[in-house]
Amino acid sequence: MKGRSNHHGFTVFVDNIPHTLDRFGLKGIFRRAGGVCDSFIPLKQGRSRKRYGFVRFYKEDDARNNIRMFNNTMVRGFKISVWFAKYGKGSLGANVTQVFKQPGRLEVNQKGSKEWTQKISQANQEKFNHMEQRKPPIVKGGVNDDFMEWLNRSVVGESGELRDLEVLSAVLVGDECSKVFALSKTKFILTYPTLEKNGGKFGEPCYP
């Protein structure tokens, strides 16, 4: 029992790793919180085709902090789940040593392997519970009728370069145009006192 934590480290399990992230990238992300010793992503995918991997820490505290910090956070658009890879003889990652020695192959002792498989299916189960892709909610907005009045006697100008609203207003307002509004730094709404002056040139109003 010479320093279990030094020899084996403390391993955390990371689920739903983005496909664009290799084990070095994984290590890089977790290094922000410090104390990373090693990382590993098996070639084999989880049952749900999600990628999973392991990150090993020198200290238990670091491992614990990282779980707190990264569990259920977004990494490159993927919500990752992080927890202690706690299998084998009830120790914190003691049986994962061989995994790190032979990258690309997953070998743990028989008892560990069985529990490990259970862990994975458990992981997949949990993942489905809180991982559905969210679509943006839809709200039914109303129309501002006060604005419709002047919007219907307005035109939209789009510029090839960035323009300043104040400068545009100073130049354009007064010469027929009554007010300038900004839609963006390149798109502006120019309002005219009457429809007749511009209606002919720019077609019918949007909502007559």
Added chain:
Amino acid sequence: MNRATLNKWFQEVKRWDVYEACSTRRAWIEVFGVPPHGWSLANFELIASLWGKLVCLETPVEDAISFESMKILIDTDRFHGIEGQVVMHTVDAGFLVMIQRSELHISN
């Protein structure tokens, strides 16, 4: 205790109990993508209601000169995730509205 005066100021008056505490906080959000014809207090209230309750707008709707974004102060009980996207339907079109947390910079 003058109940009539109290009722003028409060919706409800009851005895204090140990459960009374402030459960919400104020946060500024910035909303991008609302079209000018949908630029209304009602619509901003609707968007804000997804995370909390609208307290006030940075710029009153009728004073708008730019439709790039609107900053809204909300009262919310959520600590995380006050941001996201909403599809806002008006008349016959849908607009992808983006919401992010913001700070209010007071300029003078």
